[in-house]
Amino acid sequence: MKSIKNQGSACCPNQCEPFEIDYWSLISADQDPDLKSAALGGELNLVQCPECGAFFHHDGDLIYFDAPAELLVFVFSQKDREKEPELLKRMQEDYKIIKNTLLKQLHMDYPPVSVFGLEALKNLLQEEELISFESEAVAASAAAQGFGVVRLKPSYAREHHFPYYVPAPAGVNEANSYAVVASKVLRAGLKSKLLRNFVDYMSQEGAQLPLTL
Ligand SMILES: [Zn+2]
Numbered sequence: 001m002k003s004i005k006n007q008g009s010a011c012c013p014n015q016c017e018p019f020e021i022d023y024w025s026l027i028s029a030d031q032d033p034d035l036k037s038a039a040l041g042g043e044l045n046l047v048q049c050p051e052c053g054a055f056f057h058h059d060g061d062l063i064y065f066d067a068p069a070e071l072l073v074f075v076f077s078q079k080d081r082e083k084e085p086e087l088l089k090r091m092q093e094d095y096k097i098i099k100n101t102l103l104k105q106l107h108m109d110y111p112p113v114s115v116f117g118l119e120a121l122k123n124l125l126q127e128e129e130l131i132s133f134e135s136e137a138v139a140a141s142a143a144a145q146g147f148g149v150v151r152l153k154p155s156y157a158r159e160h161h162f163p164y165y166v167p168a169p170a171g172v173n174e175a176n177s178y179a180v181v182a183s184k185v186l187r188a189g190l191k192s193k194l195l196r197n198f199v200d201y202m203s204q205e206g207a208q209l210p211l212t213l
Contacts, residue, residue: 110155
């Protein structure tokens with residue numbers, strides 16, 4: 001899916017005359033990594049008022065979608081915050097439509113999330129970056145100790161606060177075997193809250209196997 005630009009009217013915070021702009025209304029992060037970087041850096045939909053020269057963010061609705069990361073974010077305008085209940089209802093309806101049309105071939109099986117404003121999107125993406133870094137450290141530590149590495153289904157990992165990668169037990173297919181190898185990696189000196197959380201969860205009696213890709 002391609003990223004989409006819309007036209008709209010931007011309102012300068014200094015009460016200048018509104019002016020026409022092109023702004024991004026749909027970001028396809030894996031297709032357009034530059035737009036992902038812009039969102040992370042706070043430069044997405046940053047515009048300059050032609051009258052007074054002020055820079056500001058155009059506060060329009062936006063959908064941010066990262067298919068490989070299984071991340072679908074509805075970014076609502078800051079000024080609509082008090083309308084949250086109806087926006088969430090509309091989001092669920094829009095999600096159903098998007099899921100069954102635009103993204104049908106992706107078989108989406110994870111729910112969307114919502115935030116208000118580009119600053120909140122930036123914070124969410126920065127948090128994602130930290131989780132990705134920590135997950136890569138887990139994968140590197142596991143590999144360094146001679147373990148295989150499996151990738152968890154991203155939306156499942158995010159929901160449970162697990163790393164995106166975990167060490168793979170050899171042959172055995174029980175949740176507890178995952179806990180055992182992950183404990184070994186932690187004991188070897190890796191500091192990872194996400195992996196610790198994974199161990200705690202997989203050690204529980206009756207724990208289900210993790211969802212892997
Ligand atoms: Zn202005």
